[in-house]
Amino acid sequence: MRRQSGGEQRRQRDQTAASRDRVYQPAQRRDGDSRAHEAVDILAPRNTPVYAVDDGSIAKLFTSKAGGITVYQYDRARQFCYYYAHLDRYSDKLPQTVRVKQGFVIGYVGTTGNAPPNTPHLHFQAMRLASDQRDWWNGTPVDVRAFITLRGKARE
Numbered sequence: 001m002r003r004q005s006g007g008e009q010r011r012q013r014d015q016t017a018a019s020r021d022r023v024y025q026p027a028q029r030r031d032g033d034s035r036a037h038e039a040v041d042i043l044a045p046r047n048t049p050v051y052a053v054d055d056g057s058i059a060k061l062f063t064s065k066a067g068g069i070t071v072y073q074y075d076r077a078r079q080f081c082y083y084y085a086h087l088d089r090y091s092d093k094l095p096q097t098v099r100v101k102q103g104f105v106i107g108y109v110g111t112t113g114n115a116p117p118n119t120p121h122l123h124f125q126a127m128r129l130a131s132d133q134r135d136w137w138n139g140t141p142v143d144v145r146a147f148i149t150l151r152g153k154a155r156e
Helices: 006-022
Strands: 028-030 035-037 040-043 049-050 055-064 070-073 080-090 103-109 121-126 140-142
Touching: 028 121, 049 140
Parallel strands: none
Antiparallel strands: 028 035, 040 121, 049 103, 055 070, 070 080, 080 103, 080 121, 121 140
């Protein structure tokens, strides 16, 4: 194995730190260790567009104390449910459609719910659903970090 130079080590360390600063690790404990944080928080400037990650349908638009302005989305086969939280607002076109294509702007990054007011971010979670599962909000959490580096195109 080739030994890295000091410059290569610094670049790698800086890239790792930058990545870690933008995306928190899933399964962190929250609220005094009373619940798991089984999502990724993606830091972004307020009002950054949030895109649908997959073709599918909107399951629910919801405002909650913890998540603030949220969207639940199914994939086409209803094998996955995607949860987007702490949005600043929904896309103006979202209430007009039930079906969405990957890349459709569903909302904008914000700090609603229990998000720190000076830390706009998207709280994103993907859950695998059993074939007969009705409680889609309780699916099995999936680690999405491998998929969030892909760059998509907006569709409105």
